[in-house]
Amino acid sequence: MIFSLVINGAPISSEAPYSALRFAEALLADGHSIYRVFFHGDGVLNATNLNVPPQDDLNIQERWQTFAEQHGLDVVVCVASALKRGIIDEGEASRYEKEHHNLRAGMALSGLGQLIDANCHSDRVVTFGA
Amino acid sequence: MSQLHTLNKACFEHSAVQDCLKALADGDALILLEDGVYLTDKFDSALKGRNITLHVVQYDAAARGLHPQNAAFIDARQFVTLCCEYNKTLSWY
Amino acid sequence: MSPLVPDNSMNNTKSTLFILRSTPYQGHRALEGIEAVLAASVFEQPLGVLFIGDGVWQLKKQQQAEQIERRNLAALLSSFPLYDIESVYVDESSLEGKHLHSNDLLLPVSTLSAAGMAELVANHDTVLTF
Structure with missing residues (x-):
């Protein structure tokens, strides 16, 4: 089956990204595929590359980036949710004259249309929230 | 048609739990994950007599x-x- | 056709039921849920909207969001008819529990019993909760 995952929960203050990752790993191991991972709402905070996790603790942001790269996943970060929360790529940083950008490599800012598109092209859409 | 539900809250009075209870229909299944696992016994009781798998x-x-x-x-x-x-x-x- | 069944006659569409269950001004979850509904409508996807639990507060008339310097959700919700979003439902027990009546609400809605909600859920391909 083709899955899309929606992650609405932030790292650190929720378990949503970790639960979603365990689920995603299992579904690929079982031979299913992932059409898209869509970070929305507070879930966009999983896309920052500026986090410094405590030692010996989970770096869920990095785990997601590595997992996405390993499997060539389409990871979309909702642009409207992201900008207001300070998750920004190079293009938006330039547009809004921000000094820095922090979107993890391999992830892309895009609109809610990508969520709608994911819904159309997936057999199952599963949400992990906080 | 039966649905699958997931729930991740620990407090039975939380709106997520109450909304889930309203939406659960016979034949459905419920997965407790994350802090939702704290409600295992409570849901065991709450779902008694209903055809809902926990x-x-x-x-x-x-x-x-x-x-x-x-x-x-x-x-x-x-x-x-x-x-x-x-x-x-x-x-x- | 039952009014609870969305029109899936277009190819490559999936019907989505948006379950809105958040209070209007506790963070942006309610706003982001409504934006997802509007996006689905703009992309001409069949959809339904169900307000349940605390979500019914989003429909309360006379919201003065400017008092807390926030964007008024009521204005967005009132635009539903302009987006041809007419399948708007409310869980009747949620209204009763909050001592709200249809004439307290800023949109015309259909109230549903538990059985009605189960039918509504069954008649959509995907459910997204906000």
């Missing part, structure tokens, strides 16, 4: 030191399988 994510329960008797534990792959078996998943959080 599943508990094993690693979330173990992490929290919970070993409820007779819980229908699932791992991540079984979670995936349930999502395939049911037409859609409703997430309450």
Whole structure:
């Protein structure tokens, strides 16, 4: 089956990204595929590359980036949710004259249309929230 | 048509729990994950007499030191399988 | 056709039921849920909207969001008819529990019993909760 995952929960203050990752790993191991991972709402905070996790603790942001790269996943970060929360790529940083950008490599800012598109092209859409 | 529900809150009075209870219909299944595993016994009672299957994510329960008797534990792959078996998943959080 | 069944006659569409269950001004979850509904409508996807639990507060008339310097959700919700979003439902027990009546609400809605909600859920391909 083709899955899309929606992650609405932030790292650190929720378990949503970790639960979603365990689920995603299992579904690929079982031979299913992932059409898209869509970070929305507070879930966009999983896309920052500026986090410094405590030692010996989970770096869920990095785990997601590595997992996405390993499997060539389409990871979309909702642009409207992201900008207001300070998750920004190079293009938006330039547009809004921000000094820095922090979107993890391999992830892309895009609109809610990508969520709608994911819904159309997936057999199952599963949400992990906080 | 039966649905799959997921729930991750520990307090029975939380709106996510109450909304989930309103939406649960006979034939549905419910997965308790994350802090939702704390409600395993409460849901066992709440769902008695109803044709609703309760599943508990094993690693979330173990992490929290919970070993409820007779819980229908699932791992991540079984979670995936349930999502395939049911037409859609409703997430309450 | 039952009014609870969305029109899936277009190819490559999936019907989505948006379950809105958040209070209007506790963070942006309610706003982001409504934006997802509007996006689905703009992309001409069949959809339904169900307000349940605390979500019914989003429909309360006379919201003065400017008092807390926030964007008024009521204005967005009132635009539903302009987006041809007409399948708007409310869980009747949620209204009763909050001592609200249809004439307290800023949109015309259909109230549903538990059985009605189960039918509504069954008649959509995907459910997204906000």
